[in-house]
Amino acid sequence: MAGYGDLLRTPGVGRIIAAQLTARFPNGMTSLAILLHIEHVTGSYGAAGLVLAATSVGQAVAGPVTSRWMGRWGMRRVLTATLAVCAASLAAIALLLLPLPAYMALGLICGLATPPVQSAVRTIYPKMVTSRQLTPLFSLDASLQEIIWIFAPVLITFVATQAGTVPALLLIVATLIGGGAWFILSPEVGRVRIPRSRRRLGRVLARPPVLLATIVGFLLIGACAAVEAGVVATFDHGGLEAGLVLGVFAVGSLAGGLSFGHLPIGRWAMARRLGIFTVGIALTVVSLNVWWLGGTLLLAGAGIAPALAVIYAMTSASVKFSDTAEAFGWIGTGQLIGAAAGSAIAGFLIDDIGPTGAYVAAGGFAIAGLAVAIIFVRGFPDLRHRDASPIPDTEPVQTIG
Incomplete structure (x- = not known):
């Protein structure tokens, strides 16, 4: 923890x-608020699911594209433009009575315009700290983002049930604008310039560490999404026990990230961290007792943030600085698709065999992720004796002969 204290004392x-966590806080509220609002307006969870699906598709498509745009037009321009469109589309969903196709179109626009704050901040980090501090910083970031998933759903559910779904959506708009402005106006966002990438969109995935990071992220978040569906189904559609168990899951991730963040990252680091996660997930199928699930998910959670820290560090260390934002955009897209796949598969299995089916689905995703980390271990970079800084971009230099 002393190392994290030194890190936080580094200027900026x-x-x-704090700014990027505030700017990303709406990510933990938007889906739930849209679900509650559209169901309230239309009386149909199916209609709400269609709007959510459109939003998720927009986010998945936009991730690499808007991240890459930051190298062309600058971070502040892209973040400001996407923030304005995203906030306007959410406000329209909240305030306008529209047919379902129009809500779906607005959801798609909202997703497409989600500000690429995550890609931006993880591109900025290597320029703010020493090479020795970068891996702990990625770990701290992965750990603290659990704050979003612990508090944001609780806050938005409380506001939606006590004040209504319209105030809940408008609260998200206000947080999006306030947090986004704080992040955009941060001096570091203005100082860091991302060189324009000369590669075609998607070429960064040809680098094995980036592809492996995207695949592992897909499987890890897929397992987490299946667990969330299982917990909600286990405890009667989100009772008090569901919130507490999911909170314990997030607390386990926070604790794991803070405890293991200082450890060096070798080729087997991902496999070890996913091993902890997989053991915890596998044990959930033994019993659906609230105490058992809480304990097993606390164990499983201890592997999440450390695994995410490896994903971010190996990505940063494996690409040129001009490609970092796009690479993180692809990783975000993989995680979004994983969340959708995990929720969908878990939902089908819950309907077929009950809540246990969701934990079986989560176990399948977790085992697949662990298998990838073991089978393709040589594709994971060894960062024990090097830092996680991006590869410098080089320019041809004219010489006088």
Whole structure:
């Protein structure tokens, strides 16, 4: 923990972490608020699911594209433009009575315009700290983002049930604008310039570490999404026990990230961390007792943030600086698709065999992720004796002969 204290005393680090967490806080509220609002307006969870699906598709498509745009037009321009469109589309969903196709179109626009804050901040980090501090910083970031998933759903559910779904959506708009403005106006966002990439869109996936990071992220988040569906189904559609168990899951991730973040990252680091996660997930099928699930998910959670820290560090260390934002965009897209796949598969299995089916689905995703980390271990970079800084971009230099 002393190492994290030194890290947070580095000029600008504490501020940029707080700003980006505030800017990303709506990510933990938007889906639930849209679900509650559209169901309230239309009386149909099916209609709400269609709007959510459109939003998720927009987010998945936009991730690499808007991240890459930051190298062309600058971070502040892209973040400001996407923030304005995203906030306007959410406000329209909240305030306008529209047919379902129009809500779906607005959801798609909202997803497409989701500000690429995550890609931006993880591109900025290597320029703020020493090479020795970068891996712990990625771990701290992965750990603290659990704050979003612990508090945001609780806050938005409380506001939606006590004040209504319209105020809940408008709260998200206000947080999006306030947090986004704080992040955009941070000095580091103005100082860091991403060189324009000369590669075609998607070529960064040809680098094995980036592809492996995307695949592992897909499987890890797929397992987490299946667990969330299983917990909600286990405890009668989100009772008090469901919130507490999911909170314990997130607390386990926070604790794991803070405890293991200082450890060096070798080729087997991902396999070890996913091993902890997989053991915890596998044990959930033994019993659906609230105490058992809480304990097993606390164990499983201890592997999540450390695994995410490996994903971010190996990605940063494996690409040129001009490609980092796009690479993180692809990783975000993989995680979004994983969340959708995990929820969908878990849902079908819950309907077929009950809540246990969701934990079986989560176990399948977790085992697949662990298998990838073991089978393709040589594709994971060894960062024990090097830092996680991006590869410098080089320009041809004219010489006088």
